[in-house]
Amino acid sequence: MGARELIVLGTASQVPTRTRAHQAAVLRWDREVVLFDPGEGTQRQLTLAGVSAGSITRICITHLHGDHCLGLPSVLQRIALDGRGQPVDLYFPAAGQPYVDRLRHASAAADGPEVREHPVSSDGVVDTWPGLTLSARALDHRVPTYGWRLQEPDGRRVVRDRLDAVGLSGPDVGRLLQDGEVTVDGRRVLASEVTEPRRGQSFALVMDTRRCSAAVELCRDADLAVCESTYLRTEADLAERYAHLTAADAAGIAVEAGVRRLVLTHYSARHPDEQVFAAEARELFPDVTAARDLDRIEVPPRR
Template identity: 55%
Template sequence: MSARELVVLGTASQVPTRHRNHNGYLLRWDGEGLLFDPGEGTQRQMLHAGVSATDLTRICVTHFHGDHSLGLAGVVQRINLDRVPHPVHAYYPASGQVFFDRLRAATAFHETAELRPHPIGEPGVLEATGAPFTLEAVRLSHPVEAFGYRLTEPDGQRLLPAKLAALGLRGPAVGRLQREGRIELDGRTVTLAEVSEARRGQRFAFVMDTRLCPGVEQLAEGADLLVIEATFLEADAHLAAEHGHLTAAQAARAAAAAGVRTLVLTHFSQRYPDLSGHLAEARAQFDGELVVAEDLARIPVPPRRP
């Protein structure tokens, strides 16, 4: 199993179908499990996908329409039923606080776990203490307030074995060099920069219900993996604009312009039982790795750029 992968729990938009559950996406990122937009049925989809409540460390809700949040009540209660031993952080638009409160306490249950709310009032970097990444919220354009999410790993350094070998650096000395940034060797100072190169941190972006807007571009920029809604086809672009959504072509063009590596299309309207049109429309705009998401698919975060 990849240490960094997307587990697709549902791909439907407003109305689920026989083959598409309401939204739900779990991002496994090393020891973190981020659950995005848990729609109705998410708890059962987690069971089918082999995802447990203890895998969850953060829940990110883009907005409070039912297909993106009705599953929150069941997930919160499952976290408590399973006595998840670590805090679970919940991020959501502050303007939807009343809906969050209703879903959190939808029915009676015994509270045994710690859920830490983080209402989002303004776009920007979010509190994510202890996470090996930065989590950011960016405003989108939808009939209700909506935020997309962007996860960014800090840049690091990659050691170059040939340069280490040329200097005779090995074993504990390499560890010291990594920790301290420099080491004395045969009367000279060797710095980490001399035997390494910059390693770009990986980036993940999650873009749900929105029209084209600056936030889409900001979230997608340089993403290794972009999950983005593609509710409509171009023939129905007027419906997309009216209801605050994207077409497959619009999503793919945005991804191409942003230099995205792997593009995942999802959130499909019930009017399209066959998604071959989404694939064709997106492929005409985007020549990178392209996935038309299916329920219970597992999509690895692509390997680091060389």
């Protein structure tokens, strides 16, 4: 199994700062490299992070506000320059189709990679590929916005003591896992006898939204959840007016959803120190990381 980690490219909200690029993040998940919300400057941030644009397999856009999508043209152009021959899957709110059309043809650049568009207009499973499912839920923002969830299917793990008890080892273990049963010294051994359930890992990303039930469901039991936290509790009126979360809101979602690790991002430029967001969130939820540009955050190991 390959690495499973979040690479934070940008943590600003509408206005980038000297230390924060516009919102963007990459999730490495085994063979998949998923880019979320390529805001302005994402191509440069990929370079600084040491992530090849040509390695990107999928791009998910939560909504078509500029700080979440203006980097798309340059990223697609860079993928072409890097010589990637495989298609790139692009997921976005269907209502944003006119903006996506313009972004994809924003300059006189050479043809980019083949882009397979997946406009989303309802909640539920959006796509599946080996070992992973992508789902979306509509959030409560000022324009059509979807949060994203990646879910690995549940499986089973081998219990060493049970293997020893039935005298199973070596190639027989592989055959058991493949076929579901194997015969050892004349005795039929079922996979269920020497394994136990293993919950699949999951990742959720919640960007611009008020607190809503959809955000909680996206994050339900997630191993790693990324939530915008544009404001602090003292700015709750601004959060409501502009349809955003406070750090306390993000932590409340994590508590209600049973999240394992919470990552905060998308900070208002009025707060240069992101640790004020972490401090507020930790009053409600212990495992909080206030992301900084170019941070790398591991998906927690299996339970």
